[in-house]
Amino acid sequence: MPLYTAIIREGFVSDDTKAKIAKEITRIHTSVMKVPSSFVRVVFLSYPKGAGFTAGEEAPTAALNCVLRSGHTAEEKTDMLKQLWAMFQKLTGIATDQLALSLQEVPSSNAMEMGQIMQAVGHE
Amino acid sequence: MPLYTAIIREGFVSDDTKAKIAKEITRIHTSVMKVPSSFVRVVFLSYPKGAGFTAGEEAPTAALNCVLRSGHTAEEKTDMLKQLWAMFQKLTGIATDQLALSLQEVPSSNAMEMGQIMQAVGHE
């Protein structure tokens, strides 16, 4: 936590680009949210051509979702989303209408890291 | 956003059926929730046989999850869930005890589409 899951079409992003995106997500998240980088996880899940759709039509749609603790300010979340969007689009060249970002917040007590129930934001 | 993720066993649904399901999800969502179809994304993630379980036993379990903005009424959500269930079961023939649907709501300010932080429901 945060756990970032990027859902992309197979072959859309090279392993080298995945590594760059993961580094950038980690840099952006720790910078904006002031959490240790060791908490930041990024996983790319791929779907084959023919398994992704936008507006009901087959498309190379991509989604970047983050599960994180609640407690960050609206300003922090907006700032982070905008930085993530710009970075992801720059590194992948994805079309503006094929990307969606979302943040899913859970109470810190709903998560475990390092063998411990997580503490509230601002207490680590 | 909405982002629909269908988790299914590999081979359970053909590409042709995936396309039909995506069209139907898009039709149902836009009809009930009154949002532009260009916001509706559907991705199928598959797991191999031996990686899905119901009640602790290996099974061809399937889940259809939707991440969407909060702000829709309980009636809209119930209506949409029931239509999605009937459609998914009709097109796949899945057993009644092997399907789960869920809606995960996030504040509109927690999501980006088209390069913009999303607006509240009812304002696009």
Place this chain on the structure above:
Amino acid sequence: MPLYTAIIREGFVSDDTKAKIAKEITRIHTSVMKVPSSFVRVVFLSYPKGAGFTAGEEAPTAALNCVLRSGHTAEEKTDMLKQLWAMFQKLTGIATDQLALSLQEVPSSNAMEMGQIMQAVGHE
């Protein structure tokens, strides 16, 4: 619902271990949350080497996420998380810094099982 999604690196867990983990998740969840085992679904989604990152570096990171109905007590959730952590680490041998657990709660009216909108916790 609950729907458990384990995200792991390909080859990290054998099919035999997946089956054991699914049985244990089902046992722990039904025991702590007092729900029928037929509601408990577990799916393993795998990513290839090179697609998972912790702290910005490639790593065999794993996440176990559960989407469940809201309405359980903080004590129940803490108890369950701790049991899940210990079980998952024992059966997989995963490093303490490579695992994250999270619970994502949704209102019961946001979910369908067995062809029905789910009832509130404590009413089945």
